[in-house]
Amino acid sequence: MKVSFFVTCIADNVLTNIGIKSIELLEELGCDVVFNPKQTCCGQPLANTGYHKKAKKSMRVLIDALLEDGCDYVVAPSGSCVLQVKEFPHFFRDEAGWADKATVLVDKTFEITDFIVNVLKVTDVGASLTGRAAYHPSCHMSRLLGVKEPPILLLQHVSGLQLVPFKGQDKCCGFGGTFAVKMADLSGAMVTEKVQNIAAAGVDYVIGADGACLMNIEGCIKREGYNIRVYHVVEVLMMR
Amino acid sequence: MSIKTSDLSFKQRMRENLSDSFKRQSIAAAQDLINQKRQECYDKLGDFEKWRDLAADIRSHVLDNLDYYLEQFVSNAERVGATVHFARDAAEANAIAREIFRKKKATKAVKSKSMVTEEIGLNEALEEIGVQILETDLGEYLLQVDNKDKPSHIVIPALHKDRKRIRGVLAAELGYDGDDVPENMTKFVRGILRQAFLSADIAVTGCNFAIAETGTIALMTNEGNGRFVTSIPKTHIVFMGMERIVPSFRELDIMFSMLARSGVGARTSVYMSLITGPKAPADVDGPEELHIIIVDNGRSAVLASEFRDVLRCIRCGACMLECPAYRHVSGHGYGVLYPGPLGAALVPLIAGYKEYKDITKICSLCGACNDVCPVKIPLYETIYQHRRIIVEREKLTNRLEDAAFSVYGNIIGHSRLYRAATRLAFLGNWAPRVSLLKEWCKSREMPVIQKERFRDWFARRRRGEA
Numbered sequence: 102m103k104v105s106f107f108v109t110c111i112a113d114n115v116l117t118n119i120g121i122k123s124i125e126l127l128e129e130l131g132c133d134v135v136f137n138p139k140q141t142c143c144g145q146p147l148a149n150t151g152y153h154k155k156a157k158k159s160m161r162v163l164i165d166a167l168l169e170d171g172c173d174y175v176v177a178p179s180g181s182c183v184l185q186v187k188e189f190p191h192f193f194r195d196e197a198g199w200a201d202k203a204t205v206l207v208d209k210t211f212e213i214t215d216f217i218v219n220v221l222k223v224t225d226v227g228a229s230l231t232g233r234a235a236y237h238p239s240c241h242m243s244r245l246l247g248v249k250e251p252p253i254l255l256l257q258h259v260s261g262l263q264l265v266p267f268k269g270q271d272k273c274c275g276f277g278g279t280f281a282v283k284m285a286d287l288s289g290a291m292v293t294e295k296v297q298n299i300a301a302a303g304v305d306y307v308i309g310a311d312g313a314c315l316m317n318i319e320g321c322i323k324r325e326g327y328n329i330r331v332y333h334v335v336e337v338l339m340m341r
Numbered sequence: 342m343s344i345k346t347s348d349l350s351f352k353q354r355m356r357e358n359l360s361d362s363f364k365r366q367s368i369a370a371a372q373d374l375i376n377q378k379r380q381e382c383y384d385k386l387g388d389f390e391k392w393r394d395l396a397a398d399i400r401s402h403v404l405d406n407l408d409y410y411l412e413q414f415v416s417n418a419e420r421v422g423a424t425v426h427f428a429r430d431a432a433e434a435n436a437i438a439r440e441i442f443r444k445k446k447a448t449k450a451v452k453s454k455s456m457v458t459e460e461i462g463l464n465e466a467l468e469e470i471g472v473q474i475l476e477t478d479l480g481e482y483l484l485q486v487d488n489k490d491k492p493s494h495i496v497i498p499a500l501h502k503d504r505k506r507i508r509g510v511l512a513a514e515l516g517y518d519g520d521d522v523p524e525n526m527t528k529f530v531r532g533i534l535r536q537a538f539l540s541a542d543i544a545v546t547g548c549n550f551a552i553a554e555t556g557t558i559a560l561m562t563n564e565g566n567g568r569f570v571t572s573i574p575k576t577h578i579v580f581m582g583m584e585r586i587v588p589s590f591r592e593l594d595i596m597f598s599m600l601a602r603s604g605v606g607a608r609t610s611v612y613m614s615l616i617t618g619p620k621a622p623a624d625v626d627g628p629e630e631l632h633i634i635i636v637d638n639g640r641s642a643v644l645a646s647e648f649r650d651v652l653r654c655i656r657c658g659a660c661m662l663e664c665p666a667y668r669h670v671s672g673h674g675y676g677v678l679y680p681g682p683l684g685a686a687l688v689p690l691i692a693g694y695k696e697y698k699d700i701t702k703i704c705s706l707c708g709a710c711n712d713v714c715p716v717k718i719p720l721y722e723t724i725y726q727h728r729r730i731i732v733e734r735e736k737l738t739n740r741l742e743d744a745a746f747s748v749y750g751n752i753i754g755h756s757r758l759y760r761a762a763t764r765l766a767f768l769g770n771w772a773p774r775v776s777l778l779k780e781w782c783k784s785r786e787m788p789v790i791q792k793e794r795f796r797d798w799f800a801r802r803r804r805g806e807a
């Protein structure tokens with residue numbers, strides 16, 4: 102099965118281990134993974150702030166890059182970026198050619214845990230990690246994209262790992278893209294509450310499936326001085 | 342009041358409310374408590390999704406046929422003896438009300454909670470002509486006596502006050518010397534309000550729903566003040582947003598069930614008053630004259646726009662109770678009468694993008710509001726579209742930001758440029774913590790930009806080196 106990997110800009114440049122572990126995981130699960138280096142960013146920071154026209158440039162680049170290799174699927178380690186791709190046809194409503202291409206892309210694109218569970222039909226990848234973990238369900242992924250169960254199913258099969266519920270678990274971590282800097286005080290209040298609730302649950306790890314939220318949560322955990330490790334689901338799934 | 346409730350700048354409002362840790366704790370506790378009650382209520386009812394599909398369908402159907410239902414409502418209300426007025430905007434609505442007060446030589450009014458009267462600034466308009474208007478909803482009353490403090494929530498206006506603060510207000514303003522047990526404080530206020538009910542000339546109320554088939558006004562309250570207000574004074578003026586209609590009692594049943602559950606997490610409100618025309622000769626009480634003022638105030642423009650769905654709102658307040666941003670800045674952070682996701686969706690539409698563009702920023706686009714709205718308003722999508730309109734149609738941005746986003750858009754819009762820029766991005770790790778970085782670093786450490794990008798690793802791996 103040929104898979105085009107959409108790394109997302111955060112995992113390309115900042116949390117690169119998410120990209121690396123995604124590739125290792127997909128290959129281990131038998132996928133033939135292609136990475137098209139022409140890809141850039143889904144344009145979400147621009148679109149969410151209101152700059153739709155400016156965002157469309159990168160959407161075109163991404164559509165072409167991800168379709169170029171004629172893969173069966175496109176997989177990304179971020180529900181938020183996948184959500185954005187799923188919205189592409191709306192952006193190109195008035196441009197028939199691009200709307201068609203965008204629709205082709207939408208049908209092929211999956212968030213990585215969704216892909217593993219619902220396309221590859223795997224729930225146990227043979228991972229193990231000992232300790233207590235809080236799972237943060239990112240808003241775009243769980244609420245708007247509707248991918249709720251797959252990451253949890255996968256984590257439940259990690260041997261030694263205990264998933265612990267915590268107060269305000271499904272509340273937003275306050276990242277929100279440019280929101281985190283444009284409304285930094287409010288965003289900071291939100292992430293601080295999130296991190297305090299995580300810490301109160303007495304966990305060793307926070308696990309999430311969206312790099313942006315993890316970057317936000319980790320930044321605050323470090324600032325507050327908690328001894329809690331932050332992992333993306335794929336990182337955990339590659340632990341043996 | 343009016344739609345605008347604060348003269349502070351956006352930045353000041355954010356700072357002031359974020360630094361009020363007392364207020365933040367009160368709001369957070371109230372959110373958690375009421376949300377839990379709401380959840381339990383809907384769990385018991387079952388099939389929340391089906392119920393809200395139904396409620397949304399009812400509201401959409403009414404909006405799609407609003408002219409028909411308004412006409413039906415008006416003719417039935419007139420048939421049972423009500424006088425119906427139409428007001429295009431706040432000024433017209435207030436003028437109609439003032440005229441009624443003048444004709445009746447009325448100087449004292451009692452009011453049961455109504456958002457639309459707040460929206461048009463009725464209290465001030467009446468006070469200007471010497472009318473004393475008293476709020477009888479406990480929450481609104483507390484705000485009124487507390488030097489006209491502003492509401493922080495549309496259903497629970499004093500959400501930002503806890504019992505200690507309430508006791509303080511009662512002691513300072515009204516000489517209350519009891520304890521802070523809610524029952525005792527309520528009893529004290531009740532004594533004052535009873536007198537007011539008995540001596541008022543005119544009753545003012547809002548309208549939760551107006552039933553087209555019978556010309557009936559439905560009012561829901563939890564304290565019985567709505568019933569009291571509409572029983573004693575000889576004249577009753579109802580203010581009704583023009584979209585408040587339901588076709589018949591069958592739909593009222595459903596909307597009422599949703600409003601009580603979504604509003605305060607209760608199966609029903611304590612009271613529901615159904616007012617069909619003024620007092621009939623055989624009735625023992627009730628007003629002799631019933632005026633219904635149907636207020637447009639920007640609503641027909643919304644009806645004709647791509648944002649019609651926003652008018653489905655039944656003012657339950659669930660979206661703000663669920664909102665994580667509202668949690669920290671409270672209703673006061675928005676500086677508008679309708680705060681939270683509803684406010685960010687509605688206010689720019691009825692009061693203009695120019696003045697209210699900033700409230701669309703108080704949103705991390707988490708979508709939690711969409712999941713709880715009992716009439717399924719696409720709040721997330723509406724706020725998202727507002728941001729586009731503010732930038733691309735209204736052009737209400739600053740040049741620096743425009744320029745920055747242009748640069749960014751160009752970088753990610755060209756593969757080569759992106760590759761070149763990200764190759765050097767790690768140098769940003771040593772950038773001085775100014776501007777956006779400084780904002781980020783207020784509550785968080787900076788993430789590290791990697792010198793070896795994922796794509797470099799991948800290429801290395803393909804060469805067999807990794």
Ligand code: SF4
Nearest residue numbers: 654655657658660714
């Ligand atoms: S938008 Fe929906 S949730 Fe918010 S107040 Fe209106 S009806 Fe209630």
